[in-house]
Amino acid sequence: MIGRNSRVQRWLTHHLGWVRRWSSREPREGWHDDVERVRRQYLESEQRFRALLESLPKVAVQGYDRDRRVIYWNEASTRLYGYSAEQAEGHLLEELIIPHFMREGVIEAHRAWVQEGREIPASELELRHRSGELVSVFSHHVMLGEHTEDPLMFCVDVDLSDQKRAHRDLAFATRFDHLTHLPNRQTFEAELDEMLETCRRRGSGLAVLYLDIDHFVEINDAVGYEQGDWLLVELSRRLRQEQRATDLLSRVSSDEFVMAFPGVEKEAHIVRLAAKVQEVFQTPFVVDGGERMITASLGASRYPDHGASARELIRNADVAKNRAKLDGRGSLQLFQQTFHDELVRQHRLAERLERAIDKRELSLHYQPQVSAVSGRIENLEALLRWTPADGPPVSPAEFIPLAERSGLIHRLGDWVMEEACRQQAAWRAAGFTESRIDINLSGRQVSRADVLERFEACLARHGLGARDIGIELTENVLITADSRILEGLRRLYHRGVRIAIDDFGTGYSSLSYLKHFPVTAIKIDRTFVRDAPGQPEDRAIMEATVFIGHRLGLEVVAEGVENEEQLTLIREMHCDLVQGYYFFRPMPAFDIERLLVGLVTTSPGLSG
Template sequence: MVGRVSRLRRWLGRIGVRARGRVPRDRLRSTSPNDVERVRRQYQESEQRFRALLESLPKVAVQGYDRDRRVIYWNEASTTLYGYTADEASGRLLEDLIIPDEMREGMIEAHRAWVEEGKEIPAEEIELEHHSGERVPVFSHHVMLGEHTDSPLMFCVDVDLSDQKRAHRDLAFVTHFDTLTHLPNRNAFETELEGALESCLRRHAGLALIYLDVDRFSEINDALGYEQGDRLLVELARRLGQEQRLTDLISRVSTDEFVLAFPGVNQREDVHRLIGKVQQALRRPFAVANGERRISAALGVSLFPENGLSARELIRNADVAKNRAKLDGPGGLQFFQQHHHDELIREQRMVEQLERAIEHRELSLHYQPQVSVASGRIENLEALLRWQPRDSSAFVSPGEFIPLAERSGLIHRLGDWVMEEACRQQAAWRRAGFTESRVDINLSGRQMLRSDTLARFEACLARHGLTPRDVGIELTENVLIEAEPQVLEDLRRLYHRGVRIAIDDFGTGYSSLSYLKHFPVTALKVDRTFMRDAARQPEDRAIMEGAIFIGHRLGLEVVAEGVESAEQLDLIREMHCDLAQGYFFYHPMPAPDIQVLLSDTAGWSASPS
């Protein structure tokens, strides 16, 4: 833009001097009438070119002023920029039109110094005044024509910078603030928090930082739409800010996450009082389309200076505590403890090791038989995932790495591997002549969130030449209750094709037998916790009996998990339970050991190879 104005200045200078500069009288006296006429014609043509040039610049405001700074020219762009028509501006003083009061004297002096001393007015970005009184940012350049004559003329060439300034303001806002709630964003919050921490350090004061994550906010967006979700977030931001002191800080750091800082908090009871205020803001229902919605949030708390000396460290540790709180269910609250961070680092390393385990073939399937309570015959095999790192002689507990895989999303890769390996092994056993076995695999809730999980299961069966009766699936009751309609429809289709579908760990989730009639299941596996105490606890015995009775009335096969003694076997035999699974019969075994077992066990037939 500066280059454009410079070129304009040179162009105006060349044309303007011819147009506005006086023709010396001695030159006119020494020329013929024809020469005079030619000079006059050139003057008029130059004048026309000059005016045409000025009017052809719709985005550039040009004003002409005489020696006394009165308007002699005002193009249409000047009207657009400053709000005065050419008639309104004509003859008026420059300083009475567009010069702000604080610039008035300086402008008059600058104009005088140019006219009388030849000191040019430098081009610069300034703010001039609109007819309405508003300020107009412009890049202003000045051209003096005929400065060495008795009638010098000054032209101001002003380029409107409003769009650029607005863009800069918008960029500055976006850089520092959240566009939805108008709260400071994470970067701005960190900067403000560093300043607050320095102040606390000087005053030997504490600070509490709360990290808030709205529970299941994605479900709100899915159910009500993003517009209603945004309205809820704006209202939540308003509530959180309502009780703030001037020194308190708040930020929206991601879609449904907020961070609040409370300087000057030293006592634990004060921290709990602040937490109570935040929780109270969440408890009141939020107005949404066609009604109200109640929400909860996981809260993580870190304290200065105990849990960190920098803004970034405090935010990170509160985030760690928040993630721990989410494991406790909706509305969880956790204060940061160092072992949380240490455990997080350990889990991250384990996730990396687990990813490598898939590639390095450190995973295997062990199989635990299910036997008939009446005959002792092996009926089915449950495939159980095992992980033995290359550099260790011990297995990593599934109770440790399976939940971690679900939280990290790695469960999908593990689930695909289990599905493929179980089908491969079952196909191998089929080829070896073991025709009466069935292998069951577990599908987790996280896996079932993927709409194509059951389709991949069917494709895997077909790929290995297996029938729906060769491999079954086990799901927890919570997964079934929370499943999307399409998942239930797919399960019904598999059910009608003959796939065995069992509810695993029955009794530990929603534990409502009334749900069973709505689900396409063929078997119940009663959780081992009831089996463990059934012989001594009447309540657990009653649950076992009730589950077996209702299961049979619904036409379901019932499996007792965790059978570890003859006493427990006698008990479930009295209850007419169908199948038993547990250490009293068999531990989980690798595939080669299972094949030996199947070959030697009565009731299993192996065809001659």
């Protein structure tokens, strides 16, 4: 509060005295009313002034005389600068809150205002707290009684600490990773480009390593994101410990880090650097109370051979890292131009595949499954084919994995489902009522929540029943399926839809899984069929599979039968159905129709 004996009070009293003297002059009509009104206005002005200064909790106000001694100090000033009003009053302002480097300028600015009338402009300043720390404020100055012998100056300071802190936090968030506090990708790129300028001037090399933790998603799923975050922080700490002063390190995505090492000239140096980085994984990480060994795949690129800019080098190291992941956990791969060329080719192929449906370049071929005993055609497996209008056919072994990676598999799967149902409906209408068509559903397709409902809707749309179209799934898809997918499969199973495990024996290969899944058939993978005549181990696996399959009431199909020796062996094992080139290759719908009406001579292998 402003005390009665304060300089502010005396200044107000001085002006109220002028009102009183003015009121003692010879009166005229209405004179006393005018005087009373003026006196009342001054009193109200004083009260408002006091109330204003004391009601600004976040605005610090200090008053000082022509000698810059404090005569007023509100509570907000105490909170902002750490001095109480008793501690501040009577002291020079520059001794309290003005940093040493600003004092001469402040004294001169005050003198110029008092003596020459040059106002002090409002500005952002950093003033001194009692503790010595600097406080960011926006400071505005007001002078009262400017042309009197006793002027008063007031500093009105608005605390900018929150705004400055927000700006710092924003600047940090835009430049650094919030979890590990490492530079983010944008900062890393900028720093790497600066480093490359130095490399160009000196004629020296540089290496970039791209690190990706193997199966980090599984770690997160198993122990939770909090433990996963802890692992990332710990890995960052270990990498920092191995970092030289000139090296760069960044976290560029969830489980990916990039490092830059100047002065690296040869591939052998990169290999040694990578080995040094891999050493940080030799010590187990303590995750969720237990020790866990973690590995990471590394890709490397080198300046100037693999790029002239930060973005090129990072991209090419990333390409090499993706190739390393194909080689297994903890692998290292140095960038090769062929990697990038293949990626470009795959990208362009994916663009062409996306247009293939609209351009009617896709078709279904059908491969019969025949009875191993009678030779009768029982079922047809629908196989997708792509024949671009501007080039040769593309192998399914190439475009199906491409569709899986790019997400196009859902569009392709919908098209296959629709086309198979359309063709089956046409054959049923033509009187071919015996053979079922089986379609393949990939793991990526099954991951979509409504794929089985879409399958059922497609059957209904074409007027087909449960025994007209079957589905084939790999055993890995079944084993990793969640409860929602398994419930959908059970619904189809009880409706009578044929559900087969394709490529059986190449996945988890546990026969005990068969009793838990709603399946009606298993298809023995062609690798066992191919090697069984000469490999007793493969023959034993086939015999066991057929035996257990039959004991579980499942139909057993042998895939990839290509010669009479294989067929004889399969018949000895009492396999139910046979599929392979020895009988029929996949063929278009037109040839299947001719086959079904007996216009094509059957293979000699069909005779008993």
